[in-house]
Amino acid sequence: MSVLINQPALAELPVLNGRQFRLWEDMLENRIGVRVAKRQGYICSEISKRMIEGGWGDADSYFRDVLGTLAGAREWGILLDRLLVKETQFFRHQPSHDYVRARVTSLVTPNSGISSRSAFNIWSAGCASGEEAYSLAIQAAEGFAAAGQPENYYIVGTDVSADAIASAREGIYSNSALEQSPSMLKEKYFSPPDGGKRQVASAVRQRVAFSIANLLEKQTRYNNYLDLIYCQNVLVYFKHWRRREIVKNFQACLKPGGCLIIGPGELTDWVPDNMRRLDVPGVQAYEKRRKQ
Ligand SMILES: C[S@@+](CC[C@H](N)C(=O)[O-])C[C@H]1O[C@@H](n2cnc3c(N)ncnc32)[C@H](O)[C@@H]1O
Numbered sequence: 129m130s131v132l133i134n135q136p137a138l139a140e141l142p143v144l145n146g147r148q149f150r151l152w153e154d155m156l157e158n159r160i161g162v163r164v165a166k167r168q169g170y171i172c173s174e175i176s177k178r179m180i181e182g183g184w185g186d187a188d189s190y191f192r193d194v195l196g197t198l199a200g201a202r203e204w205g206i207l208l209d210r211l212l213v214k215e216t217q218f219f220r221h222q223p224s225h226d227y228v229r230a231r232v233t234s235l236v237t238p239n240s241g242i243s244s245r246s247a248f249n250i251w252s253a254g255c256a257s258g259e260e261a262y263s264l265a266i267q268a269a270e271g272f273a274a275a276g277q278p279e280n281y282y283i284v285g286t287d288v289s290a291d292a293i294a295s296a297r298e299g300i301y302s303n304s305a306l307e308q309s310p311s312m313l314k315e316k317y318f319s320p321p322d323g324g325k326r327q328v329a330s331a332v333r334q335r336v337a338f339s340i341a342n343l344l345e346k347q348t349r350y351n352n353y354l355d356l357i358y359c360q361n362v363l364v365y366f367k368h369w370r371r372r373e374i375v376k377n378f379q380a381c382l383k384p385g386g387c388l389i390i391g392p393g394e395l396t397d398w399v400p401d402n403m404r405r406l407d408v409p410g411v412q413a414y415e416k417r418r419k420q
Contacts, residue, residue, distance in 0.1 A: 142179055144172045148187045155195065156211065160288050161344050161366045161374075164211070174210045178203075209291040213365070216256035218301075218309045219263045221360055223410040224389050228264060228356065231387060232271025232281070235355070248272075248281040248355045251381065253343060254288075254362030258296025258328075258336075259305065261285030264358055265332045266317050279335070286341035296338045299328035343374050350381040357382060360391035375400050382416040389413045 144152070149172055156164050164171050175187070182203065184190040194200040194207065219225050232248060234240060248268060252261035261283050268281040287293055303324050306314055318326040328336075341347065343362065357378045363371040371394065378388050379400050388403070392412045399405055403414040 142176045142185075142187060144175060144187050148191065151191055155191075157367075159344075160208070160212075160342055161370045162212070163365060163367065171211060175207065178207050178210065205290055209289050212289050212292075214256045214287075214289060214292050216259045216361075218259045218306060220260065221391065221411075223408075224358070224360065224391075224413075225263060225267050227389070227408050227411045227413060228358070229267040229271045229274070231356070232268050233274040236272055236277045236280075237275040238277075246280075249353060250281065250283045250356045250358065251347075251350065251354050252283060252285040253357060253359040253378070255285030255292075255296060255338070256287055256289070257292045258285055258299060258338065259301070260358065260360070261296065261336050261338070262299065262317075262328050262332060264356075265328075265336050266313055269317070269332065270313075281335060283336045285336060285338045286343075286347075287338075288340065288342045290340055293338045293340050299333050299336075300325050301328075343377075344370070346377050347381060352381070352383055354381050355383060355386050357386070357388045360389070360394070363390060363394040371395055372398060372400070379403055379416060384416055384418040386416050387413055388416075 149168055152171065152175060153164055153168075156162055175190070179185075179187065179190045182190075184193070194203050228250075236248065250264050250268060252264055255261045265281070265283050268283070269279050272279045272281065285293075285296055287296070301318075303321055303326065306318065306326060314326070317329050317332055319329065320326070327333075343359075359374075359378065363374065366374065375388070375390075375395060379402060382388060387406070390412050392410065394412065400414065402417050404417060406413040406415055
């Protein structure tokens with residue numbers, strides 16, 4: 129009840145004019161690449177709510193503070209968590225997940241690919257609250273099992289949202305989030321339900337690390353290191369030229385022979401240099417050429 133009393137009525141929210149919205153629009157695009165023009169109403173009302181919570185009286189001074197002060201850096205993180213679209217689910221695009229499992233199996237089967245000593249390294253880029261990264265971990269585990277090999281994979285999940293990464297690290301999800309997941313996988317890779325929730329099994333969590341990272345910044349520490357990069361429902365928020373820049377970064381991070389999987393239709397009319405499109409029905413996947 130008290131929450132409702134403390135909530136300002138919509139009519140009381142400070143109103144952002146068109147000029148002020150465009151300042152935020154440009155800032156979001158420059159800092160994280162995300163275009164928000166189509167969500168103007170939502171963005172303006174979230175900024176207004178945040179101004180009230182933090183005691184800012186006018187939109188220009190709020191913008192200046194977020195942009196230019198040390199206190200603003202903290203405020204930026206809080207605001208960002210409110211503005212991003214973090215919708216996600218387990219095994220979200222089944223054909224892509226099926227391909228990940230099959231690819232792991234074929235590469236780790238003895239004498240068919242990576243050496244038995246090197247781990248299979250996967251990056252879930254824009255992983256939101258972790259469902260995607262854990263789904264990939266489960267596919268990798270199943271892939272190793274199908275090849276009759278001991279599990280030897282690692283996953284890193286990154287997102288620009290600090291809130292999302294904090295939830296991902298906990299690995300606790302409501303039963304409803306898992307409703308569509310196969311029972312066999314739920315029993316094998318999650319704790320039994322407790323208070324309407326389940327936690328990802330510790331054997332899986334131990335192989336998955338999460339960190340806050342902005343896809344506009346190059347992740348040079350992964351250069352030529354990764355076997356697979358999975359990035360779905362993220363590029364779609366970016367301008368086309370930025371999608372290409374990000375994919376070029378992905379290309380640099382893959383080992384020769386490594387694979388990039390994006391969401392179907394998220395990159396059109398362009399194949400990155402040094403990569404070839406894989407012929408997998410319903411899946412948009414590219415392989416980095418082995419010889420440069
Ligand atoms: C719609 S969710 C998709 C989550 C997941 N990949 C999936 O397909 O279910 C988009 C995610 O991209 C993240 N994101 C947006 N811009 C980003 C950036 N510049 N760097 C990293 N993550 C970003 C958001 O925080 C959000 O969690």
